[in-house]
Amino acid sequence: MLRDSVSGLRSKATSRTPRHFEIPKDNRGIVKRVSDYYGELTFDFKTSEDISDLIKKEIVKAIDAGLGIKKEHAEAVANAVTSWAVKNGATHFCHWFQPLTGGTAEKHDAFFQLNKEGKPIERLSASQLMQGEPDASSFPNGGSRSTFEARGYTTWDLTSPMFLIEAINGRTLCIPTAFVSYNGDALDIKTPLLRSISKLNTVATKFLNLAGHQETTSVHVTCGAEQEYFLIDKAFYFARPDLVMTGRTLFGALTTRNQQLEDHYFGLIPDRILAFMQELDYELHRLGIPSKTRHNEVAPGQFEMAPIFSEANVASDNNQMVMTTMRRIAEKHDMMVLLHEKPFAGINGSGKHVNWSMSDNTGLNLLEPGSEPQSNLRFLATVAIIVQALHRHAKPLRMAISGAGNDHRLGANEAPPSIISAYLGDTLGNIFKSIAEDTTFSPTKNKVIDLGTNQLAQLLKDNTDRNRTSPFAFTGNKFEFRAVGSSHAIGFPMTILNAAVTEIMMEANTYLEAELAKGQSVDQALTSLTKKLATESHNAVFNGDGYSKEWVQEADKRGLPNLRTTPEALKTMTEKGAYDFLVKLGIFQAEEIETRYNILLERYIKIREIELETMIDMIHQFVIPSGLEYKNVLAKVIKNQAAINVTSHFEMESFKKVSAKIDEVYALSQNLGKELNGNHDDHQKYAEKIAMELMGVSTTIATICNELEELIPNQFYSLPKYYDMLFLR
Secondary structure: OHHHHHHHHHHHHHHOOOOOOOOOEOOOOOEOOHHHHOOOOEEOOOOOOOOOHHHHHHHHHHHHHOOOOOHHHHHHHHHHHHHHHHHOOEEEEEEEEOEOOOOOEOOEEEOEEEOOOOOEEEOOOHHHHHEEOOEOOOOOOOOOOOOOOOEEEEEEOOOOOEEEEEEOOEEEEEEEEEEEEOOOOEOEOHHHHHHHHHHHHHHHHHHHHHOOOOOOOOEEEEEEEOEEEEEEEHHHHHOOHHHHHHOOOOOOOOOOOOOOOOOOOOOOOOHHHHHHHHHHHHHHHHOOOOEEEEEEOOOOOEEEEEEOOEEHHHHHHHHHHHHHHHHHHHHHOOEEEEOOOOOOOOOOOOEOOEEEEEEEOOOOEOOOOOOOHHHOHHHHHHHHHHHHHHHHOHHHHHHHOOOHHHHOOOOOOOOOOOEOOEEOHHHHHHHHHHHHHOOOOOOOOOOEEOOOOOOOOOEEOOOOOOOOOOOEEEOOOOEEEOOOEOOOOOHHHHHHHHHHHHHHHHHHHHHHHHHHHOOOOHHHHHHHHHHHHHHHHHHHEOOOOOOOHHHHHHHHHHOOOEOOOHHHHHHHHHOOOOOHHHHHOOOOOHHHHHHHHHHHHHHHHHHHHHHHHHHHHHHHHHHHHHHHHHHHHHHHHHHHHHHOOOOOHHHHHHHHHHHHHHHHHHHHHHHHHHHHOOOOOOHHHHHHHHHHHHHHHHHHHHHHHHHHHHHOOHHHOOOOOHHHHHHOO
C-alpha cells in the first residue's frame, strides 16, 4: 500500500501545473507597477495622512530622546491605524513579537467593542496599542522565573511599521512589539537588538564627530539578509516524517547526479518555481519588504532571495516575515519551503548571509571606501575597529550563529568554517600591511579588466573579490556575515555584532580624544588608531581558502578558537568575563545571558532528541518493513528456484546483505534508544555527549539506511527518495 502511494506521489508531483497568478490591474486596465502597490499593507505613523505633522514630530522627538510618548499622541496613532486597518478589511489586531523560540508569536484581539450605549464599534485604544499582556508561561524562559509566574508584557516598537497579514477570510493588523517578563527581563530577540542599535548609534556618532564629520547627528545600523531555501512538492514532504518532525531528512541515499556539474546555480528557473517567486515578490512588496534578487542556488531544489538594505531592526522584522510569507505562498503552489540549514545530506545546505553596515543621517556609509581607500582614513579606522571586534569577541559571535542545524553546515563545502575570521581582500589587506609596516601603499593603476574584445562594455574591477569561504567578508562597502544559518532569527547575531563593534569603538573614541588632546591632527590620530588596531587583530584576518585543512592548522597556531559544535559554543557563555562586555554596555543583563544559555542549550537537546527519536521510529515503521518485504520476495524466489534445481547466487547474496543490514541497524537503533532514555541531569554534559557521540551513531545508522535504500528496489521502498524530492516538480 505504501509503495503504491509513493508511486502515486511521484505521479501527482510531476502532473501539477504552475499556479496561475496575475498582478492586479489599475482602473485603466494596466498591470500595476511595484511602485503602485509597494507597502500597501503597511502603516507607518511618520507617513500617515491622518496624523498631524506636529504629532509626528513630537513622537520622533520622543523616540530620539528615549522618552515615552504622550497618551494623546498614541491615541492619535491608534485612531489612524484603526481607520486604515478596518478600511482595508482587518477585523483583528495583535501584538506581533519574537520570543526566544526563533520564530514569531501573535494573539489576535478583535477591534470590536461595545460603547457606553451598548452599540458595537471598531476601536483600538492607546493603551491597547502601546502595551499587551500575553501569557508568558509557555514561552522559553531559561529558568528565569517559576512556571506559575505567567505574566509578561508586549510593548509597541515605534520604529518598525505595522502591517496587515492576510488569510482566506480576512486580515489582521500586526503591531511589532518587544516582549519582556513581569520584571522587565527581555524574553525576545527585539529588545536586546534595539538596545545594541541605540548604543552603537551614540558611540558611532561620537566617532564620526571626532573624525571630522561634525554634521553627523545619528548613525543607524543597516542590514540586507539574503535568504537561501529549498522547495519540494508538498506530497513528498508529508510522506517523510523526518521532514515534518525535524525539517531535514535523517537519512537518504544521494542521487548519482546532484550538484557536481554546477548547472543548477543561476540556471533557468523552472516555471513552477518562478510562479512561486513571482507571487512571493508581490506579497513581500505589498508588505514593504524590498525583495530585489531571486535565483537558483547551487544544490538542486535550492533557491535564494535577497532584499535591498534597510535599518537593522526593520530588516530583522522583515526577515521573519520573509520566512513566514515563503511558507504561506509555497503551500498555495503545492510546495513546502525547507529553511533548515542542511535538509539533504551530501549537497549544499542553506545560509542567511547578513550584509551589515552603518550609515549616518547625511547618507554617509561608514564602510564605503571611495575611489582611493588608502586615503580614506575614517573608512580604514572603521574597518580596523570591526576586525578588532571580531578578533576579541570571536566566541560570542560564534555562539550567536550556533544551532543544531548550523552544526551540519559550518565547515562543509558550502559554508565558512566554525573559526571566526575576516576577509579583507588584496587591496585592503595590502593597505593595512603598509600601515602596520610604515611603508607606502601603491594602488593598482589599471582598474579596467581587459577582456580582449571591443564588443563588450568596459568592466571595472572592484577593490575586493568575494570570498565565499570566509565567515565574515568585506564585500565592497559592507561586511557579509556569511556564517548565519538559514533558519536563524538575524536579530540575535546582529545584536552581538553591534555590541562587539560598540565596545571597540568606545575604546577608539577614548584613544582619538587622547591623541587630539596631544595636538595630533585628525588624520594623524586616525592613522595611529588604525595601525594600533590592525596590529592587534591581524591574526583574525585570513584571505585564503577557509575550507582547507591548512587553515584549521594555521588558525590553531594563531590562537583562534574553533568551536565545532553548538554545545562547545554555548559553553563559552559560562566562561568568566567572556560576556561581561554585553552587561557593561547595557545590551543584556547578566540574568538575561544566563536565560539565553539555558534556553539555547535546552533547545539544542530537544531538537536532537526529536531527530534521534524520529530516526528510530522511521527505522521501525519504514526501513525495516521495506527490507523484510523485499526479503520475503527473495525467499520465495530462492525457494522456488531450489525446487527446480536452479542456483540463486544473486538472490541469496541480496538476501544475506539485506538481512545483515537490518540486524545491524536494528541493534544500533535499540542502543540509541537506551541512551536517550537514560538519566541526564547535567544538560551541558548531555548536550556534549549528543554532539560528540550520539550524532556519530546517527550518522552510522543513516549510512546503513542509505545502503538498504540502494539494495531495496523502488517498488518495495516506502519513502520518497532524494531523486523524488530534489528533481520531481
